[in-house]
Amino acid sequence: MAVWDNLGTAGEVDDRRGISGIALGGGSLVGIVLFLALSFMGVNVDPALLDQLAGTTSSSSLTQNSAQPSEYAGKDAYEKFTSTVLGSTNQYWRSALNTEDKSYKDPRLVLFRDATQSGCGIATTQIGPHYCPNDATIYLDETFFDILRQLGGSNGDVAQAYVIAHEVGHHAQNQLGIMETVQESPGYRSGGEDSLSVKLELQADCFAGLWANSLNDKNVFGPGDIDQAIASAKAVGDDRIQQKSGSTVNPETWTHGSSADRAAAFNKGYETGKLSVCREYL
Template sequence: MKWEGNRESDNVEDRRDDGGGGGGFGGGGLLGGRSIGIGTIVVALLGGWVFGINPLTILSLLSGGSPPAQVQQQQGPAHRPPADDRMAKFVSTVLADTEDVWKDIFAKAGGTYKDPRLVLFRGATQTACGQGQSAMGPFYCPADQKVYIDLGFYETLTKQLGAPGEFAQAYVIAHEVGHHVQNLLGISGKMDQMRGRVSKVEYNALSVKLELQADCFAGVWAYHANNARHILEGGDIASAMNAAAKIGDDALQRSSGGAVVPESFTHGTSAQRQRWFNTGITTGSVKACDTFSARNL
């Protein structure tokens, strides 16, 4: 992936030296489950890496709905990562690229894109959604409009999941930013309204559609970024498709040694995740990512 020398985002906050940022949230986990991650990846080490998420949102694709009220935690200027930190530089550059792409897409649709902030942390950190922990993997908190990541996750992605490559790592960031896009479309409140009104199986089905759309949005970013800045190199798309396959619900359930239970899926199968990422990267169309209206996922 060609990224070195491109613009870095100013919206990166480095909390890695903050001592874990715990406190105040008891047993950990995000309050109410109100966070969204890479598939999102919630990671638990129980003899193997197991992934899951309790998402927040449901789609109303560019419907013009009013954005939900946000619990903004206004802070001073972000504590920037060290200039010689290559991995931090990489995620800062990917974040900047998503900013450029989504600002343009929103502007062409008559809207205004608000940049999220990317928070780097180690161990645990406080968020407007509760306490975030490294074991959860990367996640997005709609309440403060921030993406959180412990960069050690990328080692997990490579060694435990078998999904190496910089573009696979960029896909992780782009997926989380996809959740931010969903939040900006005014749909967080809609998912909140669904909570408790539908069965767990029905809610899981909505979660699958949400996650697949975030995969598609990640593809939309890649399509436009490549057209504008020619970021893709040979093997990049294959590496992202491989990562999408490795975090499919069916693949994760098999790798954990359990039975494959479709009713429990919250992110979609490997084939579905690959299909929707491919839809985004081949069409570059936000409307093509309407998983909620699709007859077949």
């Protein structure tokens, strides 16, 4: 366990766990993996696609309970953990953008279970953690990390922090105008190991590495902690996901990058701590 208490940071977390009301049927791991292969940690949150995904998982409409069940009430340890990590990413990005004479607007993070309304449609567990640029918000259902563990990643705290930092990386791309430029480019929707979509994802991994590097002098990480983040970056490589779901490994369909490339991208940010190095992706 990393020592998050050393940070003393806080970000804006909206805890909706237990409030959203869709009961989604449990798909098989393969089914879930295929969904993830389409969109895990993705930025390709085109609202129409999300509505379509939500429509295939449930035909019922989203209902909200007004009261949160007691297990999530108050600021529990998980909420505090995500707030601390988000706050530390805010700290890094404010300072990094400041040196580029740009201001940084902090993103929000919504914790949910099963499904919740997002600015990009309906966020569901099956879609996996993602960033919605329309409302500058990260959507996270932590039960996702049990799936990550089954894919050979980790559900440990550092792996979870890496995923949050990756999503914040997409927010930084949004703030820097990179996302808009890429999404307006012809061919953005086509996959492939050298595609724009893969470059956007690898850059978000590199950005997560920059955040991890910024904590080096804060005594947060112990031995093996960074390896946990790297193992998780590998677990969500397109080749690994294709293997685990029983599909043929086909680089032409990749949208997020291979295991090796994702781990290398994280390491590039982590080892150099230089935004300019990560900017080489896009």
